[in-house]
Amino acid sequence: MSSDTGKFGEYGGQYVPEALMPAIEELEDAYERYVLDNEDGFMDDFRERLADFGGRPTPLQRADRLSERYDAEVYLKREDLLHGGAHKLNNALGQVLLAKYMGKERIIAETGAGQHGTATAMACAHLGMPCEVYMGRRDINRQRPNVFRMRLNGADVNPVTVGRGTLKEAISETMRDWAANVEDTHYVIGSVVGPHPFPAMVRDFQRVISEEAREQAREQAGRLPDSVVTCAGGGSNTMGVFAEFVDDADVALYAVEAGGSSLEVDEEAGVAPNSATLSTGTEGVLHGSRTRVLQDRDGQIMESHSVSAGLDYAGVGPELAALVDRDRVTAVTVDDDGALEGFHRLSQLEGIIPALESAHALGYVEDHHDDLGDVILVNVSGRGDKDLETVLEETHGRDIEGAPDIDTFETTGGFQ
Amino acid sequence: MSRIAEAFADGPAFVPYLAAGDPDYESSLAYVEALERGGADVIELGLPFSEPIAEGPTIQSAIVRALEAGMTPTRYFEFVEDLDVDVPLVCMTYYNLIYQFGEGGGPADFVRRAAEAGVDGFVVPDLPAEEAGPLREACDEHGCELIFIVAPTTKGERLERIMSQVSGYVYVQARLGTTGARADLSDRTAESLERVADWDVPKAVGFGISTGDHAQRVIEAGADGVIVGSALVDIVATGAERGDPAVTVASKLEGKARELKEGALRGASGNERPHPERT
């Protein structure tokens, strides 16, 4: 890792309009001073707020029934219990606090599943900062509870209608706002993507997941896990739960991507029916960094797909891409059906309704537990309350193993 | 003297922008040619990229139309070859398309093909001077200019870094934000021009210029050229929406170009500054 140059092997860098470069340099400076050197006690302030406001540490829970099912010890890192219901708060709180230390007056963010937008809106309310969130029209429709939550916390939600109206369009739109208002505005990017220093900085805010998990595993299992399994969209919960394990050569790291409906690409339509950037993407430049991206032969960015809005992105963090190239992280995929099954399974066997994003990791463990060793640590990156409508719709008419009889919900109107 | 330097050599330059292939290949050829008849000295021709982060809604929509009509890098080079214009052409696009072209993994193939098609220079809004080394090299090898944007926020060391890399002309961004026609003219223009005053390349001001009056004032403020995109793309958009015949739209574009060029000329007539040395 070399956060000083902003490069992870070939990946990373700063590919942004000139108007943004001074802001990025200013951020780089603030990252080094406050985050890396703890100037003015920034990191202490951050950790204290993560505890008091955020509810950290989150538990590492032994999942008894899954353990029995897989004949292994399965531990769940419960980021779903973090305030707001996902790991996203770690980063949002870190960045909004940093913006405050930097003297910025306005916060903007983009969101896919709405989890990052929600986390940012909460952090802004907590710290007294005005907040605007850009969200694709399509994502607004499939993640309505989060839209309402953002507005309850006082944020404005700006719909983005271009393209397919998902995360990649929302990121582009937020960059435009930033370019226009860069002098007093901070852009809280939602994952380990974008120009340096974002990938390194977001990782450092998310690192707390693996700091805790590593210690907790030592205490509770008496040793480090054989494998750590988690989902990868942009890669922030991924880097967060991997960061402290990267140097533990005996711990296998699995990044589970959204296989969507297929890994095949429709070149004609420029659509990837998946969001499996690490597994199927190629090197390119998107949203400020050189990384793996889903693109056609010309370099046009493809529309991606996943049943989970939070994984539906055509890029991925440059550091994660570099770790996959180095074979330190294994990139794998679980398709929409596998994720839905993982969702229902965890709900029924453990009483935990996971985010559809996290359900991908659980789907992978179901199919590959034999290869994952005796102690398996799964990161539950978020809770699934936001996904209930989507799950109802997507489960209906499909043959999803272990799902309740969805039709009864409809006739009794239980979900309306 | 390079073709771009020549274009700036006698009097203020009018530098219009259109997205190639908007709203379709054939009409777009006619529209670009109309700009030359209206007085264009250099033409910035956009190669559409799916994530145009430096563009406002007007140009972004143009890019969507062009992509939907089938514009690709390969088609773009054919487009440049099919164009019947004599003025120098600047390719405006994003780095990923440059990087992926041909064998991929570098800008060499793209620049070679562009130079062969008749492109004289490049503007790449998501490529800051820090990351521009490989493209700069390819441009030098093929005799192309690499134009950089200086923003209202660009100061200090960054100015130096850009100055050491820029050729052709410096694109002075008149205001913060993305491209888009504005009713008013930014008061940051003079201040921005001030910062590049002693650079030995021509200074062209863009972002938000939409009328002959704006063009006049930009030249009066000391610019060597005016860059106009959205105000022209608006004409294409309206024509496409209403289904107007291409000749009608082309003649409107020519008229608008003439208004802008004449504004620039008016700005220069009261403005007998010596021109900076050209390289």
Ligand SMILES: Cc1ncc(COP(=O)(O)O)c(C=O)c1O
């Ligand atoms: C619960 C949850 N998990 C995972 C993700 C994917 O993001 P990342 O890969 O950055 O962790 C999201 C994104 O919104 C999310 O909400």
